[in-house]
Amino acid sequence: MQKQQLQAEVDKRRTFAIISHPDAGKTTITEQLLLFGGIVREAGTVKAKKSGNFAKSDWMEIEQKRGISVTSSVMQFDYAGKRVNILDTPGHEDFSEDTYRTLMAVDSAVMVIDAAKGIEPQTKKLFQICKMRGIPIFTFMNKLDRDSRPPMELVDQLEDVLGIEAYPMNWPIGSGRIFKGLYDRYNHRIEKFQPESDGRTFLPLNDDGEITEPNDLEGDDIYQEAKDEMDLISEAGNQFDPEKIAHGDQTPVFFGSALVNFGVQTFLDAYLKLAPAPGLHRTTDGTEVEPTADEFSGFIFKIQANMNPQHRDRIAFVRICSGEFTRGMDVTLNRTQKAIRLSNVTEFMANTRENVQTAVAGDIIGLYDTGNFQIGDTIYTGKKALQFEKLPQFTPELFMRVSPKNVMKQKSFHKGIQQLVQEGAIQLYTTYDTGQYILGAVGQLQFDVFQFRMQNEYNSDVLMEPMGHKIARWINPDQLDEKMSSSRNILVKDLQGEPLFLFENQFAERWFQSKYPDVKLTAKL
Numbered sequence: 001m002q003k004q005q006l007q008a009e010v011d012k013r014r015t016f017a018i019i020s021h022p023d024a025g026k027t028t029i030t031e032q033l034l035l036f037g038g039i040v041r042e043a044g045t046v047k048a049k050k051s052g053n054f055a056k057s058d059w060m061e062i063e064q065k066r067g068i069s070v071t072s073s074v075m076q077f078d079y080a081g082k083r084v085n086i087l088d089t090p091g092h093e094d095f096s097e098d099t100y101r102t103l104m105a106v107d108s109a110v111m112v113i114d115a116a117k118g119i120e121p122q123t124k125k126l127f128q129i130c131k132m133r134g135i136p137i138f139t140f141m142n143k144l145d146r147d148s149r150p151p152m153e154l155v156d157q158l159e160d161v162l163g164i165e166a167y168p169m170n171w172p173i174g175s176g177r178i179f180k181g182l183y184d185r186y187n188h189r190i191e192k193f194q195p196e197s198d199g200r201t202f203l204p205l206n207d208d209g210e211i212t213e214p215n216d217l218e219g220d221d222i223y224q225e226a227k228d229e230m231d232l233i234s235e236a237g238n239q240f241d242p243e244k245i246a247h248g249d250q251t252p253v254f255f256g257s258a259l260v261n262f263g264v265q266t267f268l269d270a271y272l273k274l275a276p277a278p279g280l281h282r283t284t285d286g287t288e289v290e291p292t293a294d295e296f297s298g299f300i301f302k303i304q305a306n307m308n309p310q311h312r313d314r315i316a317f318v319r320i321c322s323g324e325f326t327r328g329m330d331v332t333l334n335r336t337q338k339a340i341r342l343s344n345v346t347e348f349m350a351n352t353r354e355n356v357q358t359a360v361a362g363d364i365i366g367l368y369d370t371g372n373f374q375i376g377d378t379i380y381t382g383k384k385a386l387q388f389e390k391l392p393q394f395t396p397e398l399f400m401r402v403s404p405k406n407v408m409k410q411k412s413f414h415k416g417i418q419q420l421v422q423e424g425a426i427q428l429y430t431t432y433d434t435g436q437y438i439l440g441a442v443g444q445l446q447f448d449v450f451q452f453r454m455q456n457e458y459n460s461d462v463l464m465e466p467m468g469h470k471i472a473r474w475i476n477p478d479q480l481d482e483k484m485s486s487s488r489n490i491l492v493k494d495l496q497g498e499p500l501f502l503f504e505n506q507f508a509e510r511w512f513q514s515k516y517p518d519v520k521l522t523a524k525l
């Protein structure tokens, strides 16, 4: 591909994830976006993934579910001259480290908030990871067709709870049964909510923010209240600041309802204008790789195991950082310096016929893997070795003691654990005193998958003893005294040999801190 053409392709890309708490409306909004993108809603795309309420022990069904989630884990469509990649961030019982790692592969994030509930715990966790990366974060306040919290309170919450400046792009005129639409200061118009008619109707605003056409809103108390609030915000609120938005220090806020498809397109149009195309990616030696560089490069941010024992392959998800992917190309896997031919590849492509199918920076490809890849691996073409910066470690919250059921089968047990831990499927800790294994995960599914794969791939039955929620805090080895350990703060080592405590709860952590005020405890992300 010519440089110019590559540049044009990269400029078109918008790669993002939707972060939210379960039930805020992520699935509903995703379906609306796919609809705008002309992707027909099919049974078995996004909704099907959620419809099942499977028993955890039923492996065939988990496999089915995971099978579906491979196809819906990256959704691509074309809209308004842009090529959009939405990366799914599994929630509910699928919540795992993969959910966090997916956020390493996007260029921006959309935060969906239930306007009746405000900011909820999972949103907060996912937000913090986006914030750490410094990527732009756009907010969609959802469910305005229901009674919602006062918009001013919702916007204040962004600043107070998340610590991000908010810039309302539009403002709701009422909510629930008295929802009348949006005062859209970004587009200088009123978007009227008319549930009885499908179409969107707009009333233009003049330079003073007044409606110029005959209308039934002026004189309406609810409208007047919205307008007064918007005026107040325009005078005393934050200035629109593209620089801050680019660094995730300010979030543009949109209101609407995904269910009745109101305000979603307004959001999408503005979002695609403001969100960044793929940018530079930093390597471990401090250089930055341009998305339009001639050589292909990318990194693996997630590995999904196939739960079917007949198909033990896995899919390694690659975020392309530069160059152009072509099927059958030879790349180098940096960690091993081995050459690998990319022939068995899933492309998550927009299914439009008129477009030439190319995968460039911002796009995701899935490599069928028989054990070559690890999370964080870099692949590249060309002579110059490349390693993108390490993916961060995330602090697990759930813990299990693990041991082999059959003590005669220690060997397969150790082999299995080692490989699964290497792959990044789960975190492993060993206790200081007895050297016992403890597994750490972000979500329950990681344990279930671990147990299943130990059995199926390594023929190792494992005993899992839940320890429940714990707070993991690393301690500087120089400050460590093994006597600090107790049943309420278990001392363990991570894979790198770094010491940490698993605290029973916040009280235990506070008690520890008051007893050892000079000891510094740190969380990973």
Ligand code: GDP
Residues within 6 Å of the ligand: 020, 021, 022, 023, 024, 025, 026, 027, 028, 029, 050, 142, 143, 144, 145, 146, 256, 257, 258, 259, 260
């Ligand atoms: P997810 O868990 O974030 O993917 O949430 P879903 O998209 O599955 O939505 C959860 C529930 O909220 C479903 O029953 C949706 O129909 C409902 N829902 C989603 N968006 C809206 C909305 O804008 N208004 C109302 N009233 N309900 C909504």
